[in-house]
């Protein structure tokens with residue numbers, strides 16, 4: 001099995017903390033669906049060096065070996081951790 005480095009996210013929602021990989025929707029509301037609700041947070045641009053660091057828990061693979069946790073919970077399965085404080089705490093889903 002080849003370990004591949006993950007693509008870095010370019011934006012993060014400041015409310016629900018979801019990672020975004022496309023700049024196409026920059027400045028828009030998050031709109032991420034959680035059941036019947038939608039997140040009303042704003043996306044923040046995070047393209048500076050130092051905005052992200054490689055996740056140590058999964059070694060930047062986004063995967064955990066344990067079958068019951070196929071995606072790394074610390075980094076949302078992306079291999080990346082956001083390094084800056086968010087204005088609000090993540091919404092618990």
Ligand SMILES: [Zn+2]
Nearest residue numbers: 013016030039
């Ligand atoms: Zn959101």
Ligand SMILES: [Zn+2]
Nearest residue numbers: 055058072075
């Ligand atoms: Zn991870």
